[in-house]
Amino acid sequence: MLNLLKAKLKNSLTLLLSLTLILGIATASLTPASYAALPAGNAITDGKALLRYALPIDNKPVRQLQASLEDISNQLRANKRWSAVSSDLKKASRLLDKPEKILASIPAERQSQAQTLIEQMKIGVTSLQELAAVKDKEKVKEKRIEVLNLVGELEQAMVTDFPYEVPSEYGNLAQLKGRATVTMKTSKGDLKMVLDGYSAPITAGNFVDLVKRGxxxxxxxxxxxxxxxxxxxxxxxxxxxxxPKTKKYRAVPFEVLVEGDKKPTYGTTLEEAGRYTDMPVLPFSSFGALALARPERDVNGGSSQFFFFLFEPELTPAGRNLLDGRYAIFGYLTEGQEVLDELKAGDKIISAKVVDGLENLQEPSA
Structure with missing residues (x-):
């Protein structure tokens, strides 16, 4: 049945539009698409990679380092192009051998930590080169993840202050001024997600506040x-x-940060703003993207309902799906993909807990 559906979708965009899901509240449905100008893109599909790229930093060498290591995954998928993997690793090694430009973005109090991370990355890249030389695909994949986790730590160390002011009119809402990690126990197993307050402080803050409340x-x-x-x-x-204080429904404004913008857009979708080709910093290109559900006719009417995006390349191709800029993403699933794949309507959330980053939650102003 699913294979037949995929075949039809490949030949009919009309059918794709007809499958748009009711995501919002009550009778809400997806906004009709102005899809003609949406970019195709060679989108990133790994949630952890998207979170790394979403960090508000401006250091070209560390981004080049990350990109060279991220690219290894693409080369391994493309018929194990080991020469390209070797080239990526040589580039990473060269960048790590001259770390001065990377360290220039690290504040003084974190320099020691950053230098230790760089030394660990050098060891990791050397190990990757040895594994690539014997074409051990599985071990290369494992070691690459380890090294990229170190890169993520280094990039996080470059962030010192929250990069912009959230409009004062939203001071009555919780805000996440940084990142937080939430674990969720379900009737099918455990999930872990990272919430990005740098890109969606109000949407992520609302979610963290609700998790904190149980x-x-x-x-x-x-x-x-x-x-x-x-x-x-x-x-x-x-x-x-x-x-419980106001006895009123808590509505959360639509919020999306576009690549190249210094702060999020509030209160209007990118479609409504005519920004059809602009891409959000947090795109719907990863299995387990978290987004706020809302009524169709009230872009600012989201509250507690949210959804996991079950990215499937043939149904919702990265860079061509109909959700980017229409629904507010606030994080990505980082562990438990196999559990999410098994969850269905009727299954339950047993409990959810903020396990890291709660100090970044800013409580609403009085």
Whole structure:
């Protein structure tokens, strides 16, 4: 059945549009697409890589280092192009042998930590070169992940301050001024996700605040569409979170940070703004992207309901899907992909907990 559906989708964009899922609240559905100008792109599909690239830093050598290591995965998929892997590793090695430009973006109090990370990366790249020489694909993949985790730590060490001011009109909402990690126990197993407050401080802050309150504990996954989305976050007696202080529905404004912009756009989708070819910093190109559900006709009406995007290349090709800029992503699944793939409507969230980054949560102003 799924194979037949995929075949039809390849030959009919109209059918793809007809499969758009009700993601929002009550009768809400996906906004009709102005798809003609959407870029194709060779999008990144790894959530951890997307999070690394989303960090608000401006250091060309470390980005070149990351890109050379990220590219190894592409080469291994492309019929094991070992010569290209070797070239990537040579570039990484050259960058690490002259670390001065990388260290220039590290604050003084973190220099020692950064130097240690660079030495560890040098050892890791040397190991990768040895593994590539004997064409050990699986061990290269494992070691590459280890080294990229070190790169991510180094890039995180370059971030000193939150890069922009959130509009004061949203001071009544929780904000995540940095990143946080949430673990979620479900009836099928455990999930781990990283939330990006640098790109979506209000949307991520809302989610972290609700997790902190225990709001999601015991809730069911209410909607599942194979190879598309899995949705949850609806309490029994409302469409979203009712703030116990105000007794009112907490509405979260639409929020999206576009590549090249210094701060997010609020209150309007990229489609509504006519920015059809602009790409969000956090795209729908990874299995397990987290986004806020909302009513179709109220772009600022999201609250507690959210969905996991079940990225499937043939149904929702990276760079061509119909969600980028229309729904607000606030993080990515980093562990538990096999569990997410098994979850269906009716399964439950047993508990959710903020395990890192809670200090980055800024409480609402009075």
């Amino acid at each position: 709001f999601y504990d015991g809730l069911e996954f209410t909607r599942s569409e194979e190879s598309y989305v899995l949705q949850t976050g609806k309490p029994k007696d409302a469409d979203g979170f009712i703030d």
